[in-house]
Amino acid sequence: MSIGTEPATERAATPAAPAVLELANVSRWYGNVVAVNDVTMSLGPGVTGLLGPNGAGKTTLLHMMAGFLAPSRGTVRVAGRPTWRNPDVYRDLGLVTERENVHGFLTAREFIRASAKLQRLPDAEAATRRAIDMVDLASAADRRIDTYSKGMRQRARVAAALVHDPRVLLLDEPFNGMDPRQRMHMMELLHQMAAAGRTVLFSSHILEEVEQLSGTVQVIVAGRLAASGDYRKIRRLMTSRPHEFVISSSDDRALAVALMAEDSVAGVEIVAHTGRGRGATAGGLKIRAADYGRFSRALPRIARTGGIRLLTVVPADESLESVFSYLVGAR
Template sequence: MTTISTAAAPAPTTPAASLDLDGVSRWYGNVVAVNDVTMRLGPGVTGLLGPNGAGKTTLLHMMAGFLAPSRGVVTLDGEPTWRNPAVYRRLGLVSEREAVHTFLTAYEFVLASAKLHRLPDPAAAARRAIELVELADAQDRRIGTYSKGMRQRTRVAAALVHDPQVLLLDEPFNGMDPRQRLHMMALLHSLGDAGRTILFSSHILEEVEQVSGTVQVMVAGRLAASGDYRTIRRLMTNRPHVFAVRSTDDRALAVALIAEESVTGVELGGDGLTVRAGDYGAFTRALPRIALARGIRVRSLTPEDESLESVFSYLVGS
């Protein structure tokens, strides 16, 4: 592993929480979903980044006590989360799956969550949570009439109604329009600044950059990298890249590129060049300079390995 204007959130009423994973694995038969993950989450916002199928949801469900680790242990302030209902007094979860009763209003849905937590004033708690996610104007409408983004905000309100120390969110920005996304990002910032431990998963680096200071990167069930988002961005950008290049004189361009320090390999084929570059930035700056100096027109420059899987997989071997 490589080590590397806001909504008003209520101030925490209890000490900050620590969520710890020690050598955690989870497998289903011969399929390993999570492989030997160790991490410690404290106050603030952490992004769990990785392509779809990386094991993020499985990891979140073990953190929330919904799944037992096949190996290792997950603890909240030293207490195991598995088979320990008491942790739900301090923990809230927004799962990726939409488990909402569409015949209820948002207020009724959040109020039900408040009552399940046996809060002393469930109605007041429900109203506060709904205001936090900016749904007060629509709280008496049935959830079935909501957009996906509004349903997401309703579920976040239900997870926040008991004022948890730890909030886990699985792809929370799915379905939100730009304004809703900005508000949710501001809310998570505010909750983290207030001392809560926030972890949200995403497969989009830009979402993580805008919200979290710390990033945990998962690939194929493994923790591939950990650090602040600048470190993760640099690792992704500075990895080797493969480009398909088409020009008016591929042979002359190939000869010139071989001498370029940032280029690690060139292959000339019937449909153009395949160029391997060790430094993304240096190569993309050098190519137009080289082509211009030799009077060659570059017709196309296409990255051939820009899928999320290829980007993240590089980190495994870093």
């Protein structure tokens, strides 16, 4: 399933930007385990979210894009050049891995300067200062990294990846450990990079992060590309899928009768109370809602009209695995 962007007059007048990051029929397997399966995508300037549950294959994809892993099949190119066994590609590429690999005895300035020197920049000191300012770390730049919070260490790592002003920036779960202010600053920085014509791809398993930062997403489920395109269309597909709720109330049978007359309800099941102790079930209702939004608005009204008190309302299938598995099934 490929979902394109919504039509817009100003977009129609502008020719599509050339792809900077390209994957063609990329797979990666480890023995009999397939981590990434036949993924094709093409990314140009802007911010793109790589979205999927933990274990979906996002990190494996990013490592192939960065030249850390060879594809078992297919090709990965940055600016038209293959990433595998091609050190020159790092002049155009910056990477922030999910796993921290920073020596705590260094200050942030020393760490970022080392990255500038590895890139053989003509003025490593100026590049270091610029990168530190970009991530708002100047006041703590001369402190040892092992005194930093997780969010501050993350910003130092982003600065090291940006020190050579790369055309492509890859970030694996970049907002882990950041407080709200740090997150907002980082989002603003990534938007500025996109506005300057850079290609930014960040992975996340949190829908809200992608919603705030990116209009375009690539959704990965079980190593496959499940959906691609405009975030708003994909998000609507996620929220309009059938949902299950477990509900207990002061009168489950009366509530079940009332809900069966509601258009947004696709099914009602009364769950009997069983057993005692840890393995017991408390009973209640299992509701299959055809429309999440309409059902959420209708339920309080129905309960109030019937004089029924709602005790618990618990979504039964709100895990990311459930959301993304629905996308795969909708292909």
